[in-house]
Every structure is written in structure tokens, then in C-alpha cells.
Amino acid sequence: MRKKSSGYILIAPLVLGCLVFYLAPFLLVLRFSFSAGSGKSIRWVGLENYQRLIQNDSFALAFGNSMKFFAVGLPLIMVLAYLIALLMQKQTGRHKLLKSVFLFPYIMPVAGTVLLVDLFFSEMGLLNSLLNIMGLPAAQWMEGSSAFWVTIGLYLWKNVGYAIILLLAGLITIPSDQYESADLDGASTWQKFFFITTPQMWYSVFFALVFSIINGFKCFREIFLIGGQEPGDEIYMLQHFLNNSFESLNYASLSVSSILLLTAILIFFGVFYGFVNRKEAYRT
Amino acid sequence: MKRVILCISVLAFWLLTFSTFFSMRVEEWMVPSVTTIEPEFSFADHIGHAPLDCLFETEMGDEIFTVYEGTMWDAGIRARILLSTDYTVTPEDVQLMSDPIIEYATKTPRSGELVEVIINPERSEDYWLAVSKDGALPTLGELANGVIIEEQTERELLLYIEKVPLPFMEKRAQSMVPIAKIEDDFTPWMDDNREIDWESVDWEAVEVARPKAPSFYSLIDIEKWMAQMPKIGLLAGSMLASLSLWGFSCILSREWKKNRKLLIANGFFMLLLLSALPILLHYIDLPSSLLPSTHIVDLGYYAREFGDIFGALNHFAAQGSQAADDAINQAKSMLWMSGGLATAVSIITIGLCVTEIIFSKKRRVHYAVKDRQHEEK
Amino acid sequence: MTESRVFRGVSGAFAALLSVIFLAPFCYVLLSSFWTGNGVNFMPYYDVFWAQSQYMLRFWRSLGLCLCVGLGQLFVSVLAGFGFAKCRFPGRDVIFFGLMILMVLPVQVTLVPNYIMMGQLGLLDSYLALILPLIFAPLGAFILRQSFASIPENIIDAAMLDGCGIPTIILKIAIPMNVSGLVCAFLLSFLDAWNMVEQPIAYLRNFNYYPLSVALAYVPPADVPIHLVCCILVVLPCFLLFAFFNQELVEGITLAEVK
Numbered sequence: 040m041r042k043k044s045s046g047y048i049l050i051a052p053l054v055l056g057c058l059v060f061y062l063a064p065f066l067l068v069l070r071f072s073f074s075a076g077s078g079k080s081i082r083w084v085g086l087e088n089y090q091r092l093i094q095n096d097s098f099a100l101a102f103g104n105s106m107k108f109f110a111v112g113l114p115l116i117m118v119l120a121y122l123i124a125l126l127m128q129k130q131t132g133r134h135k136l137l138k139s140v141f142l143f144p145y146i147m148p149v150a151g152t153v154l155l156v157d158l159f160f161s162e163m164g165l166l167n168s169l170l171n172i173m174g175l176p177a178a179q180w181m182e183g184s185s186a187f188w189v190t191i192g193l194y195l196w197k198n199v200g201y202a203i204i205l206l207l208a209g210l211i212t213i214p215s216d217q218y219e220s221a222d223l224d225g226a227s228t229w230q231k232f233f234f235i236t237t238p239q240m241w242y243s244v245f246f247a248l249v250f251s252i253i254n255g256f257k258c259f260r261e262i263f264l265i266g267g268q269e270p271g272d273e274i275y276m277l278q279h280f281l282n283n284s285f286e287s288l289n290y291a292s293l294s295v296s297s298i299l300l301l302t303a304i305l306i307f308f309g310v311f312y313g314f315v316n317r318k319e320a321y322r323t
Numbered sequence: 324m325k326r327v328i329l330c331i332s333v334l335a336f337w338l339l340t341f342s343t344f345f346s347m348r349v350e351e352w353m354v355p356s357v358t359t360i361e362p363e364f365s366f367a368d369h370i371g372h373a374p375l376d377c378l379f380e381t382e383m384g385d386e387i388f389t390v391y392e393g394t395m396w397d398a399g400i401r402a403r404i405l406l407s408t409d410y411t412v413t414p415e416d417v418q419l420m421s422d423p424i425i426e427y428a429t430k431t432p433r434s435g436e437l438v439e440v441i442i443n444p445e446r447s448e449d450y451w452l453a454v455s456k457d458g459a460l461p462t463l464g465e466l467a468n469g470v471i472i473e474e475q476t477e478r479e480l481l482l483y484i485e486k487v488p489l490p491f492m493e494k495r496a497q498s499m500v501p502i503a504k505i506e507d508d509f510t511p512w513m514d515d516n517r518e519i520d521w522e523s524v525d526w527e528a529v530e531v532a533r534p535k536a537p538s539f540y541s542l543i544d545i546e547k548w549m550a551q552m553p554k555i556g557l558l559a560g561s562m563l564a565s566l567s568l569w570g571f572s573c574i575l576s577r578e579w580k581k582n583r584k585l586l587i588a589n590g591f592f593m594l595l596l597l598s599a600l601p602i603l604l605h606y607i608d609l610p611s612s613l614l615p616s617t618h619i620v621d622l623g624y625y626a627r628e629f630g631d632i633f634g635a636l637n638h639f640a641a642q643g644s645q646a647a648d649d650a651i652n653q654a655k656s657m658l659w660m661s662g663g664l665a666t667a668v669s670i671i672t673i674g675l676c677v678t679e680i681i682f683s684k685k686r687r688v689h690y691a692v693k694d695r696q697h698e699e700k
Numbered sequence: 701m702t703e704s705r706v707f708r709g710v711s712g713a714f715a716a717l718l719s720v721i722f723l724a725p726f727c728y729v730l731l732s733s734f735w736t737g738n739g740v741n742f743m744p745y746y747d748v749f750w751a752q753s754q755y756m757l758r759f760w761r762s763l764g765l766c767l768c769v770g771l772g773q774l775f776v777s778v779l780a781g782f783g784f785a786k787c788r789f790p791g792r793d794v795i796f797f798g799l800m801i802l803m804v805l806p807v808q809v810t811l812v813p814n815y816i817m818m819g820q821l822g823l824l825d826s827y828l829a830l831i832l833p834l835i836f837a838p839l840g841a842f843i844l845r846q847s848f849a850s851i852p853e854n855i856i857d858a859a860m861l862d863g864c865g866i867p868t869i870i871l872k873i874a875i876p877m878n879v880s881g882l883v884c885a886f887l888l889s890f891l892d893a894w895n896m897v898e899q900p901i902a903y904l905r906n907f908n909y910y911p912l913s914v915a916l917a918y919v920p921p922a923d924v925p926i927h928l929v930c931c932i933l934v935v936l937p938c939f940l941l942f943a944f945f946n947q948e949l950v951e952g953i954t955l956a957e958v959k
Binding site for chain 3: 253
């Protein structure tokens, strides 16, 4: 029978592997965050590292930038993906090209996107040439605040396809007769969306959010390769901070920032997961 | 749709595998063998001296090359152009302070290209062809020891050398069979600061008076090249065979359920041919002195050079030279073998495809007969 | 549903614009790899494919690496996904939630301790340091758990009554019913491995061992056309795989949603 033991045996490889390669390092990180010094001279210093780090300027900048990135990027990508998914749901049979094409940016390798950004947005790039032809002044796209928007644009371009699939999957499961009966009752598009679509989509929205966050963290690779280790202030992300701490072997700040990042993720997830579960409990 | 992508993927896989094996071999063929020489340091003027042979003619004029060890994408021993500020050219020699520089090479190196440094070359006898590229042969100076002119026409020379280091290097040949020095050579004047006064040189006159050295070819290398021809023919034949098997399989795959066994057989043969490729490529050994300097598929280069070579050989064979005659006969037989092998492989492949078609038709007839027997019962 | 002509026109234009935005960079890369200002020039292709073997060798090495990762993760995820979906044991949901959190963490968080650990295990500077952590990534288990959850309970009960053990159930029932989920998990983990950047830079010291995508990104070849051709080479396997499994991919993610 499906005893508990068979369950444990089945998940054993994965859990053991995760323990070794993800959890154990994380516990090390936890320990580093509460100690100072390295090698033989580790000593327990409690929360002193945390205090020092919160007052650290570059950490505050990095943390703030990452939060800003997600605060701007996540809603944008969800809205855009939702719009496109709704479009594809309503007009089945059309937009064949779009349907086959929207996953392409996701499979584009990092080297390719870096090259493209270079070709397109650099000072002698395509965009500036276009602007020159139209008589508009060329701008420094990779510096200052426009670099942030370039990063957001890159994130959207690459990952909206993934979110579209996740949302589309949820939209497909909504039976169409619900819409038809709503039409008969004379409901407007907005009412249909709010009362029929949204309540059944919470799980899909949650998935799309999870994967968009994962992809957002991966966006760091492109930023790193375009901007280098010390990019401009606008796009100095938390992972840059982590990376630089790694380079300078500053284990303490590396660990503390990792713990803080994890806490932020845990809080966000716990809240949203509970919210989604409550909404879903209404349905089943 | 899936079938199309699968066919394209198989072709892509085949092309990529072929490219891998081919590029590994091309790298080895295109590597020029070089000999290096240390500039002789003279305590008189505290500078090293190297012979004028070390100047290589490139598109950007005369250059000197050194060797260095590269990193990252440029790993390995490579050639590098020495900055023209690091050396001075005088009429007698080159003055420089440097690590060993390249003296002779089987073909002109390019900056950044891999090279193979030869240290203790073996020596052997050889015949050389000298073909003048524009106009008549220039007057020759004093030939080196052991070099004998066997035959001569207006533009070509056949030379016999008793003992020369292998592999054949053109610049070494040019130094052993030098052009006669012009009496009134246009050495520029040096002013009081021992700096060359380039203004005083009449460059046009220099061009006219100093003709280009003829191109040299070694008969050993030519025979070696021709000996590779059959293998190249076999290679071309097997490539054609693989591609036609692929095309045939694509057509068969339209009804893949019926043709399952045939497709598996085809796949097996394609894999067999693919695994024979590296073995075949390993045995092909092209001498780098006859290869183009930039890329190996420069067909114009081959046409020109081999046109010159065989033109000269034909002239000399007509004049009765045994060596030229042997070379031409060998080349002819090798080319025939090559064509024969390529044709044989193609015929085998076509035979294979035809057999498969017949086999599948027979089976269809067989099953059709069986079905009819079933119905009749 | 009745839609106004304007709406159809606008939506059509919108879709077309999006398609162009998604597709244009690829076409640009493809085109400029052999079209320079002066006309068609296939030299970069010759340089990458035939003149030097380092690009192709690196390509095959990366491919082998990613296939190992994909297959390994598939194996581990099938077991774990089935365990989470169909077996009841205490702590199941908590463990699953924990795994989900681990999935979201960016690589940098565990990079340093992993580096220290790899050093102690002696795995640094070898491909195992890259393969092992990726095999045990929770992403595959996440996707497969969702897709295995959709197998009706009665089928499994019937199989158990017939006396099938769990391996048989997995092999004969779960896998054939969920091919799209398996394909989806394999493709996503393959893509993750193919595109990984941080781990090779941290764990491998020798540039010669870098997989193709990292080597290309970290030290781009000086020549832009060669860089473009290399990009095409890097995109090619992913493109072919995703094109071939397009249907399964969409289905697999769809099944992950159906409760």
C-alpha cells in the first residue's frame, strides 16, 4: 500500500540532494551571518553583522534597487501577459504566428541578448541611428535612469512568453458556457472579467508570479554581463552586491544579505500562498 | 511539422559532427611548420643580427614574425607580427633585439595563427620547381651547395637538390636559389645621424630593377598531395552517400510506420559512414606548403597554383626529364583512383537505395497476397 | 461572440507588433551573420565551423553536460514528483513548500557555501560541480508533482489491487500518461543548464572547460560576425528542441494547472 515509507523512499533522492547542495550551504550561510572572521578565528557575534549591514549604503542601494525592479517589473509582466493571454483565449484560431513565436525570447541565450542589447542600445547602436535619421537627439541609453528601463524592457521581452503560457493554461480551463450565460444576462466585458475569470485564475496567477520572480532573478546575468561588476547606480542589484561580496570574500555581508533576501521572499510567498489557498478553498 | 523538424535536426547533427571532425583536421593541415632563429647578438654594436630571409611578404608589406604562447580563445603557440619600430632593415641584414623569430615557414604565417616549430628536421633529396609568376625568369645568383639546374624553360626551372631539410619551405628555397643582386642597387643614403633618407630612393626604379622571386614548389610535396587524392575522393563519395541516404530517409519518413525497418537500416548506414569519417580524415595528410594561406576552400588558389605546377611539369616531361614524367604519371593514376573510388561509393549507395525500394515493394506485394488469401478463405 | 471590427483590427495589429518584437532580434542575428555592409560573406561561418575546432568541441561538451543534467534531473524529479503527488506522509506539504522556496532563491545565495563545499569534496574544476547541484534542483519535481496529481486515483488503486509495486505503477501508468509533463520538465532543466552563467565562472578555473554559453558571454570573440555565428550555434539546439516539443511543452504546463 501507499505507506508513508514508500513516500519517503520516493522523495529521498531529491530531498537528500537538496539537503546537500542547497540546504547545507544555506545553513552555512546562516552561521556565517552570525559570526565574524574566517577560517580558524570564527566567533559568534550575534546580530552585529545585521546592524552593520542595514546601515551599509551599497546594501541599501542594492536592496532598494532590487525591490524597485520587482515592484515595477512584476506588475508590468503580469498585466502584459494577462492581456496577451486573454487575447489568445478569445480569438482562438487567429494569431498563429504569435502563438508559435512567444517562447522564442525565452530560449535566446544570455550571450545573444547581451550582444543584442549592445548592438541596439549602445551609443552607436541601432536605436540611436534610428533617432538620428529621424532628426531626434541620440540618448545615452545605458547610463542613468534609462538603464533601469532598458533592464525592465529586457526582462519583459524575455519572460513574458513564459507567463503567457502559465496564464493561458488557467484560462483554458474556464468553461466557455459560463461566458455565454453571462452574455445572455447582459454582462459587460469588465464584469465578466472580474466575476468569472479572476476568481478561477488565482492558482495560475500564483504560478505565473512564482516563475516571473525566478526569471527576474535570472535577469541578473544579462545585467552583469552588460554593466560589469560595478554598474551604474540605477541598476546595482542585490545580486551585484552578493557577487561583489563574494569577490572580496566578505562572507559576513554576503550571508546577511542572503538571509534578508530569503526573509523577504518567505514573507511575500507565505502571504500570497495563504491568500491563494483561501481563495481556492472557496472553489473546491 | 514534427517530421520536418526531425529531418532538419538529423541533418544539423550530421553537419555539426562532420564540421567537428573536419575542423579538427583542417586546423592541423593549415598549421604552417616554421623554423625559428635567434638573432645573433654582436658585441660590436650591441644588437642582434638576423638574415634578410626573415622578412615575410604579406599584404601589408614586409613583416617579421615571432612566436608566443596565447591564452583563452587564443591558446597555443602562435605567430605574431613584430612591430616595425622594434627592428631596422639594412641592406645586409635585419637588426633587432628579440626572442627567436621565424626564419622559414611552409606558408606565410598570419598574425594570431597557430604554428608548429620544427627543431631537428630530417633531410632528404628533392626536386624543386621554380615558376616565375610574371614574365620571364630573373637572372639567378649563385646557387647554394648541392643545387643543380636540371631543366629550364623561359619561365620555369627544374632543380635537383641533394640534401635539403624537410618539410619544404619556400623561403629556404628562395634563399638557396637567390636572384642575382643588381649592380646598381638603390641603397638609400644614410645621413649623418645614421638614419635612412627615404626621400632619396627612386621607388619606381627599384620596382622595375628588382624583380619578384619565382614561386617554388617541391616535388615531394606535390607527390604527397596527389597521394591524398584517392582518400579525398573516398571522402567526397561518402559525404554524398550520407546526404543521399538522408534525403532518401526523409522521403521514406512520410510513411514511417510502414518503412520502419528501412529507416533503421538507413540510420545504421549513416552512422557507419559518420564514424568512418574521422578515420578517413586522419589518414589524409595534406602538406601545408601547397595550402592557401587564408582558408582551405579557396578554389581559385588551387586552380592557379596547380595550373602553374602541371604546366611546368608538362614542359619538362616534354624535354625528357624523368622526374617530371614520374610526377605526372603518379598524379594521373591518383586522380583516376580518386574518381573511381568516389564513383564506386556512389554506385554502392544507389544500389543500396534501389535494394531497399525493391525489398519494401516485395514485402508490400507479399502482404497484399496474404491479405487476398485471407479474404478468399 | 460578436466583436467589433475595430477591436479585431486593433488586436490583430497588436499581435503582429508583438510577433515582430519577439522575432526581430533572431532575424537580425541570422541576417547580420552573413550580411555585412558590403554584401554576402560566409567567412564567419567558415571560421567558426571549419577553420577552428575549438567552437565545435566546446559545443559538444556543453551539449553532453546539459543532457546529463536534463536526464539526471528527470530521473530524480519523476521519483520525487510521484512521491509528493500520490503518497501521503506527514510533513509532505511542509517539505514541498520548503522545496518551492529553495527553487526561487537566486544562485548567488548558495554560491559561496557551495564553493567551499565543493572545494572540500574535491569537485572544484570538474564538470561534476556543475552537474550535481542542477540535478537536484526542485523545478522538475514541482512541475511533475502537478502533472502527476492529475492521474485519477482509481487507476492507481486498481493497479495496486492487481499487485503492482510502485516502480511498475510509475513506469507503466504514470509516465505514459504524462509524457508532456516529463518533456516539459526535461526541456526546462536543459534550458537552465544550457544558459547557466554564474556557476561555471565560480567553480571552474580553467577557461577551456567553460561551456559554450558562458565562454561566449564572458569573453566574447573579438570579431562581431563570429560572435553572431556563435550565437546562432548556441541557439540552435534549444530552438530545435523547443520547436519539436512545442505541443508537449504547452500541454505540460497546462496540466500543471489542472486541479
